[in-house]
Amino acid sequence: MSSALFETAFFKNFNMIIIPAIFSTIRMLVFSMLFGFIIGTLVAILLVMTSPYGLKPKPSVYKFISFWVNMIRSFPVIILIVAVSPLTRILVGTSVGEKAAIFPLTLAAFPVIARYMEASLLEVDKNIVMAARAFGASDMQIMFKVLFPEALPSIISGMTTTVILFLASTALAGAVGAGGLGAVALTYGYQRFDDVMMYCIVAILFVMVLIIQGLGELLYKRVKTR
Amino acid sequence: MIEIKDLTKKYDNKAVLENINIKIPDGRIYGLAGQSGVGKSTLLRCINGLESFDSGSICIDATELNSLNEAEMREFRRSIGMIFQNFALLERKSVLENVMLPMEFWKYDRAHMEKKAKALLERVGLGEKLNSMPSELSGGQKQRVAIARALSLDPKILLCDEATSALDPAITLSILELIADINKELNLTVVMVTHEMSVIKSVCDDMAIIEAGHIVAEGKVEDVLLSDAEPVRKLIGERKITAPVGKDLIKLVIRGKEEHPEAVCELARNSGIAFGIISAEIEPFHSGEYMGHMYLTVDPEKAETLARKFIEYGIDASSGKEFYL
Incomplete structure (x- = not known):
């Protein structure tokens, strides 16, 4: 029985196809999350500054940013990848492969991250903000010395959720030429009617989800209790 | 000297404060009493510019608040400490770091900040708790940290927004005692917003009663409270x-x-x-x-x-x- 399992395509192709696909998925995820985090943070800062509940309410600016964030978020990831592929080609030089996927994934990720972060930052007790202001803090000092440090645990749990969400998205991106585990599950599993291959890859993704969630929780606890 | 003249503040054309006139001499403890939602906290926040107002003026030691630009307003706020009902401490910073925070905003040097914060915590009776987190403290201790923090920039005025309303009676007394002691030691002017008459009686020199955005009684605490004027009765409850x-x-x-x-x-x-x-x-x-x-x-x-x-x-x-x- 067990020898029969090891005779399957999954194990025969393990070193040649599966391992590289795992690393490809990890690279896509790490880079899109990294860029998404950087852009998302900047957008979140703008949102929190201009929000009607924010530090310097500017409703018109807030509505403008909010509009674009919502619009990008309304694209299903797989459609977004296809929709921006001309732009991807200009920026990355190609619209297929791992590198080409990072651009649309980043594009899809930053609004999600920005929204999560906006919610976390605005959740900080208004009295703490008022206290900081009463001691003469500037808006930027309130942002970086009060809001971010206080919201850190909440930001971390938001990021954990986002990373897991986008692990699924990188797999989805495999359907439109991105490579990685998703592509392997589709081409070697689904299209070849190889259920073992497909479910084993799902199992790998499952383990990755567990690891990300575990790390997220660990980090959360660490910053929450200090 | 805090001098408020004909102050009026509106939200959506509805006056929340109207024709407020108050003079608070240096070193006094002044109570602003009233039921919740009458505008007393708003008035308090006008004093350090956290709330703007529509007309009238607030003068503090010859500084007219309305004439300050943003940078001058920040600088001005250094001279006013503030404490809150729910303490408003940063949950992820230690007691010591919380007290140092205002000094950090003003970029004091690290050694000076630490020395000052430790001395203040010692003064409020928390010398042993420097490295505790706020979540490990009782309500009274948290308010002591907040008081130390409010004193860290050597203010001339301390604003207390329902500072004891979340505390039980015995703790309230000890916090009020601390505030009264500090008032004497530092000749600090204290403005207290409260709905508790016992707070006014035990620490305040002068008081005003606010009702629906208006001052309806003002004067020395004993004069106001011993008169059985209607506003006083309303506030205490008619018996x-x-x-x-x-x-x-x-x-x-x-x-x-x-x-x-x-x-x-x-x-x-x-x-x-x-x-x-x-x-x-x-x-x-x-x-x-x-x-x-x-x-x-x-x-x-x-x-x-x-x-x-x-x-x-x-x-x-x-x-x-x-x-x-």
Whole structure:
């Protein structure tokens, strides 16, 4: 029985196809999350500054940013990848492969991250903000010395959720030429009617989800209790 | 000196504060009393520019708040400390870091910040808790940290926004004592917003009662509270005392002169009129004097005479069938 399992395509192709696909998925995820985090943070800062509940309410600016964030978020990831592929080609030089996927994934990720972060930052007790202001803090000092440090645990749990969400998205991106585990599950599993291959890859993704969630929780606890 | 003149503030064209006039001399403890939602916290926040106002002026030591630009306003706020009902401590920073935070905003050097914060925490009785997190402290301890933090920039004024409302009575007393001590030691002007009369009685020199955005009573605490003006009654809750059948009541206003309680005793002995004490509420005020009301029962035909005898002793007395407590 067990020898029969090891005779399957999954194990025969393990070193040649599966391992590289795992690393490809990890690279896509790490880079899109990294860029998404950087852009998302900047957008979140703008949102929190201009929000009607924010530090310097500017409703018109807030509505403008909010509009674009919502619009990008309304694209299903797989459609977004296809929709921006001309732009991807200009920026990355190609619209297929791992590198080409990072651009649309980043594009899809930053609004999600920005929204999560906006919610976390605005959740900080208004009295703490008022206290900081009463001691003469500037808006930027309130942002970086009060809001971010206080919201850190909440930001971390938001990021954990986002990373897991986008692990699924990188797999989805495999359907439109991105490579990685998703592509392997589709081409070697689904299209070849190889259920073992497909479910084993799902199992790998499952383990990755567990690891990300575990790390997220660990980090959360660490910053929450200090 | 805090001088508020004709201040009016509106939200959506509805005045939340109207024609507010207050003068608070240096070193005084001033109470702003009123039920919740009458605008007293808003008024407090106008004093350090956290809230803007529509007309009138606030002058603090010759600085007119409305004339300040943003940078000047920040600089000005350094001289005003503030504490809150829910303490407003940063949950992820230690006690020491919380106290250092205002100094961090002003880029003090690290060694100085630490020294100062430690000294202040020592002063408020938390020298042992420097590295504790706020979540490990009791409510009273948290407010002590907040007081230390509020003093870290050497303010001239301390604003207290319902600072003891979340604390139980014994803890409230110890916090009020601390505030009163600091007021004396540093000649700090303190403005306290509260809905608790006991807070006003035990620490404030002067007070104002605010009702729906207006000041309805103002003056020395004893003058305001011992008058049974309507605003005071409203705030304390209207309680009536009624004469027993066949008797009249005499209400005495005891105002801290030492001879007052003795006068009651003396008249009991010498007036030839029998009377009973059915209620007395005499408490120590912030000034250290004992003040309050005392209610006597007496035969109706002798009520007038007895009241006059008290008045001859310099005690404010009036007779009747019914009084507000």
